[in-house]
Amino acid sequence: MSGHEQTRWRAIGGAKMAWREWDGEFVVFNPRTGSTHLLSEFAGEMLLGLLASDEGITAESLAARQADSSAGTDDSERSIAIASALAEFARLDLVETVTL
Amino acid sequence: MIVADLTAAALTRTLAGPGLRLRTGPVVTRIQSSLPTVARGIALHYAEHPTVDEDVFADFHVRVGTPRNVRRWLRPQAHFFFDGWSPFTPLPLAQGFPMLEWGLNWCVSAHCHQYLIIHAAVVERNGRALVLPAPPGSGKSTLCAGLVSRGWRLLSDELTLIDFEFGNVVPLPRPVSLKNASIDAICGFAPDAIVGPPVHDTVKGSVAHMKPPATSVRRASEPASPRWIVLPRFEKGVADRLAPLSKARAFMQLADHAFNYSMHGSRGFELLAQLVEACGCFELAYGDLDASVRLLNGLADDR
Numbered sequence: 367m368s369g370h371e372q373t374r375w376r377a378i379g380g381a382k383m384a385w386r387e388w389d390g391e392f393v394v395f396n397p398r399t400g401s402t403h404l405l406s407e408f409a410g411e412m413l414l415g416l417l418a419s420d421e422g423i424t425a426e427s428l429a430a431r432q433a434d435s436s437a438g439t440d441d442s443e444r445s446i447a448i449a450s451a452l453a454e455f456a457r458l459d460l461v462e463t464v465t466l
Numbered sequence: 467m468i469v470a471d472l473t474a475a476a477l478t479r480t481l482a483g484p485g486l487r488l489r490t491g492p493v494v495t496r497i498q499s500s501l502p503t504v505a506r507g508i509a510l511h512y513a514e515h516p517t518v519d520e521d522v523f524a525d526f527h528v529r530v531g532t533p534r535n536v537r538r539w540l541r542p543q544a545h546f547f548f549d550g551w552s553p554f555t556p557l558p559l560a561q562g563f564p565m566l567e568w569g570l571n572w573c574v575s576a577h578c579h580q581y582l583i584i585h586a587a588v589v590e591r592n593g594r595a596l597v598l599p600a601p602p603g604s605g606k607s608t609l610c611a612g613l614v615s616r617g618w619r620l621l622s623d624e625l626t627l628i629d630f631e632f633g634n635v636v637p638l639p640r641p642v643s644l645k646n647a648s649i650d651a652i653c654g655f656a657p658d659a660i661v662g663p664p665v666h667d668t669v670k671g672s673v674a675h676m677k678p679p680a681t682s683v684r685r686a687s688e689p690a691s692p693r694w695i696v697l698p699r700f701e702k703g704v705a706d707r708l709a710p711l712s713k714a715r716a717f718m719q720l721a722d723h724a725f726n727y728s729m730h731g732s733r734g735f736e737l738l739a740q741l742v743e744a745c746g747c748f749e750l751a752y753g754d755l756d757a758s759v760r761l762l763n764g765l766a767d768d769r
Contacts, residue, residue, distance in 0.1 A: 386713075393714050397732055402717075
C-alpha cells in the first residue's frame with residue numbers, strides 16, 4: 367500500500383458547509399471561500415463521506431464507500447477518479463489532509 | 467397622488483427645484499433634473515407611479531443634469547449624480563432619460579441588500595411569479611414586455627428582488643428597457659403598448675422604454691411566490707422550445723446572475739436553494755415572440 371493511500375482527508379469547516387442534492391446533482395457552498403460549486407453525483411457523495419468523518423478518511427475507504435454509486439466502474443478507474451476529485455476538492459479549499 | 471396628477475409645468479418645476487419623490491415598489495427616490503428629456507421621460511413612463519410627501523424618507527437622492535461649472539457651456543453632457551457624487555461617465559444630453567433609468571437600476575443593485583437581487587426579469591400570473599434570468603442580449607426584456615402585453619403583471623424587467631423572510635418576489639415595476647430590433651418587435655407585437663421615443667447611439671445601441679401597465683404599478687405592494695425559473699435565449703430562426711433544466715444547474719445560473727449572492731454567504735445559499743426548490747426550472751430557446759409567449763402561458767395554465 368502506498369503512502370498516498372494512507373493519507374487521510376477531511377472536509378474543511380464541515381459543519382458550516384451547506385449543500386443540496388437534486389436528482390443526482392449537488393450544489394455546495396463553501397463558507398471559507400464564499401464559493402458555490404456544482405458537483406456530480408459521484409463527487410457529491412464523496413464530499414458527503416468526507417463531511418461525515420471527523421477524523422478523516424483515506425482514499426481507499428472512500429473507494430469502498432463509492433463502490434455502490436459507481437457500480438460497473440473497475441477499481442483502478444474508481445481510484446483514479448477519487449484521487450482526481452480529492453485534488454480538485456483540495457484546490458477549491460473544500461478538503462485538507464489530516465496529520466496523524 | 468401620482469405623477470400624472472402634476473401638470474407638465476408643475477413636474478418640470480418640481481424636478482428642477484426640490485425634486486420629485488417617486489415611489490417605485492419598496493424604494494423612494496428623490497429625483498432632480500432640469501433636463502427637458504428627463505421631465506418628458508418621467509411624465510410618460512412614470513405617469514401612474516405614486517409620489518410621496520417631502521417628509522417621507524427617500525432611500526436615494528439622484529440628479530441628472532449638467533455639472534455646475536464651465537463645462538456645461540463648453541461641452542454639455544448629462545451626468546448622473548448620487549448624493550452629489552457622479553459614479554458614471556457622462557453621456558450626451560439626449561441620453562438623459564436612459565441614464566436616469568440605468569442610474570436607478572444601479573441604486574437598487576448596489577444598495578438594496580436587504581433583498582437577494584438577481585439580474586432577471588420577473589412577471590406574475592395568478593399570484594405565481596416567473597423569473598427570467600439572462601445575460602444582456604438574451605432577449606429577456608423583449609420577452610418580459612411580450613408577456614406583460616399579454617396580461618402578465620410586471621414585477622420588474624431588470625432586477626428581481628427576493629425577500630429573505632418569506633422568499634417572495636418584491637415588485638419593482640418600472641419602465642421596460644427595449645433595445646434595437648426589440649423596439650419595433652414590441653411595437654408590432656403590442657400596438658397598444660406605450661413606448662417612448664428611441665434614443666440612438668447609446669452604449670447599448672438604440673434604446674426605448676415601454677411604460678409599465680397601470681395595474682402593475684397599482685399592485686406594486688403585492689409580492690408574488692416564485693413558481694418558475696426560465697432561462698431565455700433568443701436566436702433568430704430557432705424553433706421555440708421549452709426544455710427542463712436541472713435544479714442544480716438552475717441554482718448555479720441564478721447565483722451567477724445575482725448581484726449580491728456572495729455578500730450574503732450561507733444565508734444567500736439557503737434562500738436561493740429555497741427559491742429553486744419552489745420552482746419548475748426550464749431553458750427556453752426562442753426565435754418567435756408570439757410562440758414563446760404561448761409556451762409560457764401554457765406553462766402557467768398547466769397546474
